[in-house]
Amino acid sequence: MKAIVYHGPRDFRVEDVPDPKLESASDAVVRIERTAICGSDLHFYHGDPLPVTGFTIGHEFLGTIEDVGSEVTRFRPGQRVLVSCTIGCGHCSLCDQDLYSGCLENTRLGPITNIFGSPIHQGGQAEGARVPFADANLMPLPDDLDDEQVLFLTDILPTGTMGADLAEVGLGDVAIVFGCGPVGTFAQQAALIRGAACVIAVDLDEGRLAKAAARGCRPLNPTREDVSEVARELTGGRGADCAIEAVGKAELVLAAADAVRVGGRVSVVGVITGGEVSLPFMTSMTGKNLTLRSGIVNPQRYYPELMRLIRQGRLHPEEIITHRLSLADGVRGYEIFDAHEEDVLKVVLEP
Amino acid sequence: MKAIVYHGPRDFRVEDVPDPKLESASDAVVRIERTAICGSDLHFYHGDPLPVTGFTIGHEFLGTIEDVGSEVTRFRPGQRVLVSCTIGCGHCSLCDQDLYSGCLENTRLGPITNIFGSPIHQGGQAEGARVPFADANLMPLPDDLDDEQVLFLTDILPTGTMGADLAEVGLGDVAIVFGCGPVGTFAQQAALIRGAACVIAVDLDEGRLAKAAARGCRPLNPTREDVSEVARELTGGRGADCAIEAVGKAELVLAAADAVRVGGRVSVVGVITGGEVSLPFMTSMTGKNLTLRSGIVNPQRYYPELMRLIRQGRLHPEEIITHRLSLADGVRGYEIFDAHEEDVLKVVLEP
Amino acid sequence: MKAIVYHGPRDFRVEDVPDPKLESASDAVVRIERTAICGSDLHFYHGDPLPVTGFTIGHEFLGTIEDVGSEVTRFRPGQRVLVSCTIGCGHCSLCDQDLYSGCLENTRLGPITNIFGSPIHQGGQAEGARVPFADANLMPLPDDLDDEQVLFLTDILPTGTMGADLAEVGLGDVAIVFGCGPVGTFAQQAALIRGAACVIAVDLDEGRLAKAAARGCRPLNPTREDVSEVARELTGGRGADCAIEAVGKAELVLAAADAVRVGGRVSVVGVITGGEVSLPFMTSMTGKNLTLRSGIVNPQRYYPELMRLIRQGRLHPEEIITHRLSLADGVRGYEIFDAHEEDVLKVVLEP
């Protein structure tokens, strides 16, 4: 089958790879019908060369089950499914708490090694994939919804929603979202739908800020306004109630801590690779009575509530799609996404 | 000054009463600029004759402070203020938890005796009022907001909001609101703004149902559809996640318990006077793993968040006003409201 | 095999019944090694004759797996297990929320029909049992713990714990527990271990009150003291923070509502069969800003935390056992338990 394969930074290739097949009694094999390029895939695209090459990229995908192992009890061939970006066993004490990303069985090789599209697990920018522990990692795709409406339930929609959850966005809050990319967009929508009075959307890209304004946010370009100052103005001097970092930059974690009030909450759903975040602890944490949270998303946790919001027409995740390409043109998709060409926000691929 | 005075059921009169004056060092006297007729005032209008007559009705009002006692530290004459419908001392262990309605000092004569517009406390359908424990029971009225935008912060807006709070309306929930009157309207808005996927609005009045549909609810006339059945259809058979009773009828508490799922929550913000609610405990509570809550509102608790939502344009409470009359025409206001004339939803009076 | 069989009120018999066997691919068959008589079994013992007879009683039991169906993936023959008193499918949207008692698949015949030891599901006062949906309804029994330490995890220990959970017993609370029987005992322990400052234990039996005092409660015999009055004395006049009904009498629900403060919480874990609870709604619910909860326990929900507390020596559930009999003497066990003979608190049976 065809797949987008990692050969090194900026060296992704569409090529033939072996068809997926059952390797364990709890596996399923899925024929992939829609997949997307995620901002975190760009870390492979930009980063240092990995010692391992030749693996299939991608962790946002959906399709139809072709085969299941004998221990799979919740799903059957022919059923349409979403695939969680992280892989849990479904049995351990962390999976039992919906913390699949920390699955004790699937992180034996190290933290965050249980994600599709990495040297350990072949990804989903392909015509098919093997899904380990299918009962735990598949989610049913209802017939009455369109693929594009639900595709982002596999990662970035719950990630943005988790951002608002971890920041405890509450009724009447003034919330800040750093970043108006795909995850930032969903974080802004989640903050609004949880009842924030005002969501300050921060970005450098005026086009993205205009879209944020259109969805009801208060746009802010940090080259022209100071985030903390605007937050204080909107709150009688005390600072924002909470902030969500959806970019993945250490300095924005500090900016978030600075802009929130005493007793505020900061969540970080941007991926901060390569390095440390240095917190001036007394002023940014202790003196602020701050709550700081981050995390890898567990789509299964947010699936029921998000599915109901989509079905009832209160969320329209498909609106972020700007580019639809065939899987064969996937490398071009990366180029567009990487270069921020053509006002790209999200690239979807069809195998 | 002029006031609407209780002389018995259906015998309310606009007449001259003594001007309010300070009686305690913690009092304030407020010149009233806007007041409203509440559904719970109708309980006096319809109910059995009370042993005491001659008191001023009304517990939803705002105005300007004319005088304060020596112990009032948070407010000054000339300041514009909202007045809480319930009266707390601000010092006891319940007031300290924002449970002013249960104030240990002000309920010594019995539960729910600490409400304006009753035999014990002269009300606010008048040109002025004495407000005991002013520091605890006044709330600042900002200059940039219109009287009509904030008037309902004194009672029914936080009451509807409390309905959604006590029912724990959550992201993606299917919620039911029994009643599309003023409190029901605000409960529906609160359920939507807290992220409900679907709010089923129940009423017999087609005009009110049409308004509920316009604000995004799923209207339901129980003479034509079965509430529990519709709730199950919308939830794959399990029942609504929560329900809010905003009418004040015992049978609707049972209907709410019937329509929610196992693990559901029912809140009752309608005023159920005169009588008991008989719960078939095993089937409606134990077998349902149900949470049942009710309460008298504490506007101070919800004031900050609601004020921010109004100021940011996310709530427009003034939209429910259908009738504006002078205080002198207040008796006519009661007749209209009582008879459901002229598609009345809310009557506001100007002294 | 031998089992205690229902033939009508006060007509329970130890007799031979067919051996359990797998009937579905998700079943397990368990050889029972310890079982107990529950207070709720007495409802069959006392109640009106049921139309169906000849079924095995009992829903608190543990043992060793003898056989499992092909779809059972989490358990294997030879493994020692606890069996949940309620039966969930493990797949539906309520089981997914740990609300097995409301399982959409297993309550098709009506609410609360998914409990072992009833006309629909053969019970566990026997030498063996078939356990449907074994993956969902079995819990591992660790080797380092004694049978008697963990037996009550199948029902009454989590039930008492749930009582404190539903009543939201918090740090420094004054809590009331109505009843010093097995469930009341565990509710008292749970209230203490959650940090209550004072637990008022109410019972008519002086022996049971003495035991409650010994475990750190404030004993109260309602024939000699008034519960509400004592609660007010201990709280500066405001009333208890929460109360747990662990007897199963309608009038105690009202007594609980009366004894708690405004903003208080009442949970009901006693089984109130046959009838309604009539709440004077305005005074006991609305005017009290009360939260009222009840429920059927889901042992799986509380298993992890209770297991850790037992293993670390912070809970000793076996202390309530007063009588150990063979299964063959089970009918005598019922007589003792029913008649409150010999200071009985809990009867355990060994097949």
Added chain:
Amino acid sequence: MKAIVYHGPRDFRVEDVPDPKLESASDAVVRIERTAICGSDLHFYHGDPLPVTGFTIGHEFLGTIEDVGSEVTRFRPGQRVLVSCTIGCGHCSLCDQDLYSGCLENTRLGPITNIFGSPIHQGGQAEGARVPFADANLMPLPDDLDDEQVLFLTDILPTGTMGADLAEVGLGDVAIVFGCGPVGTFAQQAALIRGAACVIAVDLDEGRLAKAAARGCRPLNPTREDVSEVARELTGGRGADCAIEAVGKAELVLAAADAVRVGGRVSVVGVITGGEVSLPFMTSMTGKNLTLRSGIVNPQRYYPELMRLIRQGRLHPEEIITHRLSLADGVRGYEIFDAHEEDVLKVVLEP
């Protein structure tokens, strides 16, 4: 009057200072009857020389009110009171949420400038003190409790309790407390009283570890055992549920993050002055789905619940007192505390 006055690091002197007097209508003057040396006072004792000298040290004290300003409504001369270590106005939007430490009015000179015993606010290691905003910052001292039982309610008892609160110690948790000093001791007690199954108490001092073991903790000397390893052994490999840093060292924040499980919570109540905490964000925060919290205590928030626990005999804070000296011997008190002489845990001074 006499007071302990800061003249520079290791240069504290008992000397005569002016008597406190009312400076504002919301002030009270308190005659101090008991005060204590806090670990955070040692930061002045050890730290770099401050530009300002000549101020009175100390922020843990109680006494009797001598005088109140005209706007003080909740307290009267002659009343015995505890004084909060932080100073709030009681009126701003943060004080309204019990976040006095972030008081908008009293932190105008910078964060954490509203603490007694600093260049800005004369402290309580003296014969008397002026208490600004007395209504907000005094707490009643009941007659039936001994001074030593309640003295630590002014700071370190609620600080330790807050540690367990911010770490969300829950029923059945395995919790770690770094530090067995005064705050660590109270954090351990709070973790136990909230229902932790096991509290791992970490310290280098064997005497302090022995005391921790005596109060029910699992002692751990990190020179002999590895904290993370022990945590994993006690939890089937997954790590502790939560950890509390009660020492004030950056490296212990990292050790805490390392020792907790995915989804764990780390709170920091030790005072980390002078510097940054560098978090390897991907592994310690994102990959761990971690919650990290810190804060300055607000004793008023915890006063009601702690007072009830002390009165009911469930907490005995006075047990940590090892040294009682006169105020005149206060400098000697600092020497003992600083040098860890004589198994010192807590030094109390009597003016």
